[in-house]
Amino acid sequence: MADDLGRWAEPGLLILASLADGEKHGYAITADVAEQVGVRLGPGTLYAALGRLEALGLIEGRPAEGRRRPYRLTAAGATELTAQSRRMHRLATLSLGRLGTVQA
Amino acid sequence: MSQDPRLVRVLVGCYPARWRRVHGDEYSQLLCDLQVHRHPALVLDSLRGAARARLVPGGLTMSTRSPMTVAVWAAALFTVAGLGFQKLSEELLTVANGIRTLLAIAAAVALLALVVAAVPTAVALVRGRDHRAWWYVAVPFVACAAWLVLVQVALAVADGHGVHATQTRLAAAAVALGGLGAVAATAWAASTVLRRVPAEQPPGLRRTALAVLAVGMGATTVLAVLWGLLVHAHDPSAFTGDQGLVATPFVPSWLGTVALMAGAAVLAGVASRRQSATER
Numbered sequence: 001m002a003d004d005l006g007r008w009a010e011p012g013l014l015i016l017a018s019l020a021d022g023e024k025h026g027y028a029i030t031a032d033v034a035e036q037v038g039v040r041l042g043p044g045t046l047y048a049a050l051g052r053l054e055a056l057g058l059i060e061g062r063p064a065e066g067r068r069r070p071y072r073l074t075a076a077g078a079t080e081l082t083a084q085s086r087r088m089h090r091l092a093t094l095s096l097g098r099l100g101t102v103q104a
Numbered sequence: 105m106s107q108d109p110r111l112v113r114v115l116v117g118c119y120p121a122r123w124r125r126v127h128g129d130e131y132s133q134l135l136c137d138l139q140v141h142r143h144p145a146l147v148l149d150s151l152r153g154a155a156r157a158r159l160v161p162g163g164l165t166m167s168t169r170s171p172m173t174v175a176v177w178a179a180a181l182f183t184v185a186g187l188g189f190q191k192l193s194e195e196l197l198t199v200a201n202g203i204r205t206l207l208a209i210a211a212a213v214a215l216l217a218l219v220v221a222a223v224p225t226a227v228a229l230v231r232g233r234d235h236r237a238w239w240y241v242a243v244p245f246v247a248c249a250a251w252l253v254l255v256q257v258a259l260a261v262a263d264g265h266g267v268h269a270t271q272t273r274l275a276a277a278a279v280a281l282g283g284l285g286a287v288a289a290t291a292w293a294a295s296t297v298l299r300r301v302p303a304e305q306p307p308g309l310r311r312t313a314l315a316v317l318a319v320g321m322g323a324t325t326v327l328a329v330l331w332g333l334l335v336h337a338h339d340p341s342a343f344t345g346d347q348g349l350v351a352t353p354f355v356p357s358w359l360g361t362v363a364l365m366a367g368a369a370v371l372a373g374v375a376s377r378r379q380s381a382t383e384r
Contacts, residue, residue: 027134
């Protein structure tokens with residue numbers, strides 16, 4: 001599972017991060033990801049990733065509000081996002097530290 | 105959904121029906137919110153998503169290509185290959201008879217496994233869970249009857265002509281194509297019934313049955329290769345002669361048959377893998 005979500009720009013990881021502060025429907029996820037990360041998720045990409053995450057049990061669909069269905073993070077999704085974020089944080093710290101050494 | 109712009113309806117319509125039943129409304133709303141008509145890149149992304157939903161297994165809500173559908177089409181291909189092998193080997197009965205027997209057993213086990221996998225659906229059908237599905241049961245019988253009529257016509261056309269005559273070859277081709285059509289119609293009907301009749305599946309039944317199907321087809325393929333090599337060793341004149349299908353050279357007929365069996369085995373492997381993923 002970790003390998004599936006390990007790439008930084010992987011839509012699944014972006015969606016998990018977007019849902020970390022509460023449930024969102026499809027458009028809210030794309031808007032949030034675009035605003036916070038600068039990545040524009042296309043509708044096909046978004047729903048392919050939503051389906052994958054739902055099948056993995058990392059997110060779950062909530063009852064629809066009109067035609068918009070919110071999704072929220074599950075406990076397993078929160079655990080996965082935490083693990084991935086720590087891994088990326090370690091990598092970022094390492095990279096910035098070494099770059100700083102090189103530039104100094 | 106009918107109020108949505110035409111482009112939105114078209115884009116949603118590109119997704120499989122099963123996917124649309126689950127996500128259709130919310131996806132239409134998203135496309136409207138994104139004003140997809142103003143962004144060609146989003147249109148392309150949606151089309152890519154639809155293609156992915158059709159081609160890539162992604163669980164029950166993301167794909168219409170169920171393991172049983174793939175398994176049924178694998179069996180159809182395997183049946184065609186089996187008929188070809190039977191025709192090919194019927195004039196070489198004295199060569200590698202043991203291998204032929206083993207091959208027949210492996211093929212029977214494979215197809216029997218598929219039958220076992222379909223038993224819950226057959227029981228549900230008999231219990232009347234879906235009366236309309238009975239129409240599909242008639243398809244193989246009608247297809248076989250039509251093929252038998254075609255065979256009679258072909259025999260009449262080829263009557264009195266030599267084995268290499270154009271009339272004979274055309275008649276043989278018509279019989280072969282008709283047979284392919286009958287097998288395809290049967291596979292289509294079977295996969296439709298398996299898809300639409302609601303049936304409770306005992307845990308692990310389909311997973312085990314489809315694994316046996318894949319292994320059986322793989323074994324059959326290997327045995328068909330061995331059989332051809334034994335023909336080459338024991339009867340070189342037959343191997344290099346024109347004892348292939350419809351009096352054509354042997355080697356292309358043998359390799360073609362093996363390729364069809366291998367293709368069926370690969371499809372069965374895909375079905376088995378998808379079934380395992382579904383039950384995990």
